[in-house]
Amino acid sequence: MDFNRSVSRPLSQLGSSFMENEDELQLMGWNLTPEDLTHIPEHWLSYPEVRSLYHYILAFAYTILFCLGVIGNGLVLWIFCVSKPLRTPSNLFVLNLALCDFSMVLVLPILIYDSIDHKYPGHLQCQIFALCGSISGIGAGATNAAIAYDRY
Structure with missing residues (x-):
């Protein structure tokens, strides 16, 4: 090269x-x-x-999204686990959506690291990021379709 x-x-x-x-x-x-x-x-x-400034702005935005995603999806999972009346078949779709979103949020530290350090995280980490993103993205899309079908 x-x-x-x-x-x-x-x-x-x-x-x-x-x-x-x-x-x-x-x-x-x-x-x-x-x-x-x-x-x-x-x-x-x-x-x-x-410019480095744009990388730091992205890292800040990813950090906020990470915190909000962990707190929000964690609350949904926790409330579903402690509240027996919410354990209905329709709400299982919401639980599945929260799990998919939670797994998507858990790969954000790779993006934060990449934005701050300006380094390529490595081929293996990129493959893991792509796998987690595609599985949770397809799972969230299918769950949204199931929620729409269930409510129709």
Whole structure:
């Protein structure tokens, strides 16, 4: 791989929002090892690195979503476990939706780590993130469809 890539578009077309200083232009993937670069499509390596401020804003937003998701879904799970009258067949769908959302929220620390540290978390962590996200996302979608069918 060529680590001394040049930008495929002129700097004037990139816009100043991507760069902190034009003299310090770094392309995406500058901090990756050659082994990690094999997992990144070549297309994305031709764009400039996003400013650190945007990474920290994302980390802050992910942290808020993580806290709200853990508290909210945890409350739903706890209330369902301690309250016998809520244990109806229709409410089992809500419990399943809370479990799917809870499992989706539990992978947010990977995104927080990636945003703060600016490092590729590794191929295994990316595969785990994708697996958890797809299973919980498909489960939440199917549960929403079941809730809609049940209420119809």
